[in-house]
Amino acid sequence: SQQGEEDPQALSIQEGENATMNCSYKTSINNLQWYRQNSGRGLVHLILIRSNEREKHSGRLRVTLDTSKKSSSLLITASRAADTASYFCATVKYNFNKFYFGSGTKLNVKP
Amino acid sequence: EAGVTQFPSHSVIEKGQTVTLRCDPISGHDNLYWYRRVMGKEIKFLLHFVKESKQDESGMPNNRFLAERTGGTYSTLKVQPAELEDSGVYFCASSPLSLRDRDTSGANVLTFGAGSRLTVL
Numbered sequence: 001s002q003q004g005e006e007d008p009q010a011l012s013i014q015e016g017e018n019a020t021m022n023c024s025y026k027t028s029i030n031n032l033q034w035y036r037q038n039s040g041r042g043l044v045h046l047i048l049i050r051s052n053e054r055e056k057h058s059g060r061l062r063v064t065l066d067t068s069k070k071s072s073s074l075l076i077t078a079s080r081a082a083d084t085a086s087y088f089c090a091t092v093k094y095n096f097n098k099f100y101f102g103s104g105t106k107l108n109v110k111p
Numbered sequence: 112e113a114g115v116t117q118f119p120s121h122s123v124i125e126k127g128q129t130v131t132l133r134c135d136p137i138s139g140h141d142n143l144y145w146y147r148r149v150m151g152k153e154i155k156f157l158l159h160f161v162k163e164s165k166q167d168e169s170g171m172p173n174n175r176f177l178a179e180r181t182g183g184t185y186s187t188l189k190v191q192p193a194e195l196e197d198s199g200v201y202f203c204a205s206s207p208l209s210l211r212d213r214d215t216s217g218a219n220v221l222t223f224g225a226g227s228r229l230t231v232l
Contacts, residue, residue, distance in 0.1 A: 005153075033220060035221075035223075040225070041225050042114075042115065042202060042204075042223030042224050042225045042226055043154075043202070043204075043221070043223040044223070045220040045221065045222070048220060088154060090221075092219070097142055097159065097161075097166075097206070097219060098156070098159070098167065099144070099156070099204075099221055100156060101146070101153060101154035101155075101156075102153050102154075103151070103152055103153045103154075104153075104154075
């Protein structure tokens with residue numbers, strides 16, 4: 001399977017704490033993207049990191065990528081109740097416009 | 112700008128019946144994808160259109176599934192006859208083909224619809 005796999009499957013934290021989710025994948029990629037899905041809604045793109053990048057920031061989000069270990073992590077700092085959602089990583093192969101998703105991490109941020 | 116629209120949002124049918132799901136992508140998006148998520152498992156790729164052509168349909172489960180995209184605009188996904196294991200949420204996503212319309216890094220990102228939940232009894 002080429003898809004990314006997130007862990008943990010579920011994560012429950014208090015508001016204000018940091019949340020870290022991991023993604024592992026098996027094949028070479030062009031870029032890796034993180035998406036969020038609120039219950040009953042579609043997935044929303046959060047952040048993209050290219051294969052030649054190691055770290056990217058966007059607001060309270062920090063993404064790292066280790067291509068040697070074929071893994072990525074998403075850190076949400078100072079979490080809020082509104083961050084409660086499922087988070088998915090998508091691996092994207094070069095020039096194929098193919099996006100592969102995992103099972104997601106279900107994050108619950110308690111107020 | 113309207114987003115990706117999917118219809119119906121929820122469909123309940125009996126085994127053996129037929130269901131047709133529709134997806135209206137963002138206007139001008141030539142890439143259109145169908146995905147399915149079953150009971151909290153992975154979001155599984157079904158197929159990919161570029162305009163009206165099927166670029167990749169390797170994820171389609173079997174010949175009970177038929178996807179079309181006539182004219183390269185909206186797409187339909189028909190399941191006939193439906194089986195119990197077809198239950199799940201079917202997502203449609205679109206993205207631009209033109210490099211000019213991509214994000215600042217030149218990479219493509221997907222815009223998803225809210226999904227069509229299919230329940231087969």
